[in-house]
Amino acid sequence: MMGRLDQDQGQLFYSFNLEEAVPSDHLVREIAAVLDLSWVHGELAPHYPPIGRPSIDPVLMIRMLIVGYVFAIRSERALCREVQVNLAYRWFCGLSIEDKLPDHSAFSRARNERFCDSGIFRRVFERVVGQCIAAGLVGGEGFAVDASLIAADANKRRSLPGGDWKKKAIDPEGASRAVKEYVATLEDASYGAASPVTPKFVSPSDPAAQWTGAMKSAAFFAYADNYLIDVKFGVIMDVEASRAIRQAEVGAARTMIDRTEACFGIKPEWLAADTAYGSAPNLEWLVKEKGISPHVPVIDKSKRDDGTFSREEFVYDKERDIYICPAGKRLKTSGRLANGGATLLYMASTYDCGPCPLKSRCCPLSPQRRVPRDVNEEARDVARALAKTEAFAQTRRDRKKVEMLFAHLKRILRLGRLRLRGPRGAQFEFTLAAIAQNLRRLAKLVARPPPRRTAGCVA
Numbered sequence: 512m513m514g515r516l517d518q519d520q521g522q523l524f525y526s527f528n529l530e531e532a533v534p535s536d537h538l539v540r541e542i543a544a545v546l547d548l549s550w551v552h553g554e555l556a557p558h559y560p561p562i563g564r565p566s567i568d569p570v571l572m573i574r575m576l577i578v579g580y581v582f583a584i585r586s587e588r589a590l591c592r593e594v595q596v597n598l599a600y601r602w603f604c605g606l607s608i609e610d611k612l613p614d615h616s617a618f619s620r621a622r623n624e625r626f627c628d629s630g631i632f633r634r635v636f637e638r639v640v641g642q643c644i645a646a647g648l649v650g651g652e653g654f655a656v657d658a659s660l661i662a663a664d665a666n667k668r669r670s671l672p673g674g675d676w677k678k679k680a681i682d683p684e685g686a687s688r689a690v691k692e693y694v695a696t697l698e699d700a701s702y703g704a705a706s707p708v709t710p711k712f713v714s715p716s717d718p719a720a721q722w723t724g725a726m727k728s729a730a731f732f733a734y735a736d737n738y739l740i741d742v743k744f745g746v747i748m749d750v751e752a753s754r755a756i757r758q759a760e761v762g763a764a765r766t767m768i769d770r771t772e773a774c775f776g777i778k779p780e781w782l783a784a785d786t787a788y789g790s791a792p793n794l795e796w797l798v799k800e801k802g803i804s805p806h807v808p809v810i811d812k813s814k815r816d817d818g819t820f821s822r823e824e825f826v827y828d829k830e831r832d833i834y835i836c837p838a839g840k841r842l843k844t845s846g847r848l849a850n851g852g853a854t855l856l857y858m859a860s861t862y863d864c865g866p867c868p869l870k871s872r873c874c875p876l877s878p879q880r881r882v883p884r885d886v887n888e889e890a891r892d893v894a895r896a897l898a899k900t901e902a903f904a905q906t907r908r909d910r911k912k913v914e915m916l917f918a919h920l921k922r923i924l925r926l927g928r929l930r931l932r933g934p935r936g937a938q939f940e941f942t943l944a945a946i947a948q949n950l951r952r953l954a955k956l957v958a959r960p961p962p963r964r965t966a967g968c969v970a
């Protein structure tokens with residue numbers, strides 16, 4: 512006999528246990544088992560007045576935001592609607608089925624005031640990384656760094672040509688929050704100071720967003736999401752928002768390496784990155800200043816494709832500080848710097864080059880051959896030597912783990928476009944997404960859900 516659902520939903524009294532309603536293998540249980548926010552009240556206490564009407568519990572808001580980023584519900588309005596009806600989310604947030612939810616507007620107020628002043632999400636991120644370290648998920652031997660472009664909340668059609676954008680005409684009183692943040696970051700290495708070049712277009716609503724055509728499709732406004740990961744299990748060790756240009760991404764990588772060392776006392780033995788990080792000054796910083804082996808392809812424009820000898824065919828003799836050319840002659844330097852102090856020039860003698868049988872393949876248009884050498888060439892040589900090792904082939908594969916995290920970020924967590932404006936908005940979203948990704952990783956690898964106190968019981 513076909514069964515029919517009893518349509519009577521008017522039952523007045525019933526027994527309900529929220530703890531039992533949440534499946535034992537639900538992701539919220541695994542994340543709840545590894546997420547400890549017991550320290551939050553103590554940390555935020557100085558940011559709340561001692562008297563007056565009690566605020567919304569900050570731990571509740573943090574838990575709700577974590578739910579939002581773990582399950583790709585970034586709109587706070589949609590998040591409130593989802594937590595209202597989803598029993599698993601209610602259980603994770605510590606709400607009973609009768610508890611009222613905060614209004615969505617409370618999130619933006621808290622984000623721009625107490626959460627921002629206290630840096631609480633940075634603290635949550637660091638605590639989660641600390642738990643990953645304690646659980647043995649961080650090897651500390653090798654790191655990888657990369658950046659991914661995330662579209663900004665900026666309308667292309669309302670943009671201005673970069674030359675028409677007048678920074679000095681901004682009224683600090685009447686400007687929006689995103690514009691004030693842009694002005695505040697003009698001297699930052701990750702933003703204004705990264706490049707003196709005027710961008711082609713500027714968005715008046717979010718001027719820190721970078722106009723970029725780097726994706727080889729139609730240009731758009733974007734921020735760069737920078738990740739520094741430990742390659743053992745792909746734990747995100749640090750996250751930083753920056754302008755979407757190479758100089759800013761390299762600056763962000765340095766900031767993250769320094770911060771990870773200061774915060775966790777971990778400095779990797781080697782760093783894997785793509786060619787964008789292979790400039791001579793950056794390799795010098797890694798090798799000489801930090802003592803980190805650069806598993807990074809070198810940016811090298813010395814290769815010639817006109818059939819004449821490239822620089823690699825000249826052998827450098829460190830002892831004598833000379834180059835030896837393919838004909839066995841010496842190229843010396845006078846010590847004079849060129850190219851804004853970045854290069855030393857080594858010159859062959861016209862007496863050697865004039866009668867040389869190889870001249871047509873070496874310097875057919877000039878009386879003698881010149882070979883430039885970057886002042887940081889030693890660090891480049893270290894990176895070149897590493898690139899020929901078997902270890903480099905492995906670290907190249909390890910580097911893919913960062914790309915996989917960015918793919919997960921965009922496809923599963925749906926962070927292809929920012930919802931918030933300004934450098935702080937981008938930092939807030941990237942930090943929460945990194946917390947969500949680390950928590951998912953931690954939960955998957957180590958969580959064993961312990962029995963938990965009943966959160967709601969109605970009769």
Ligand code: SF4
Nearest residue numbers: 836838864867873880
């Ligand atoms: S042309 Fe001059 S630098 Fe070039 S191979 Fe001959 S001697 Fe050496």
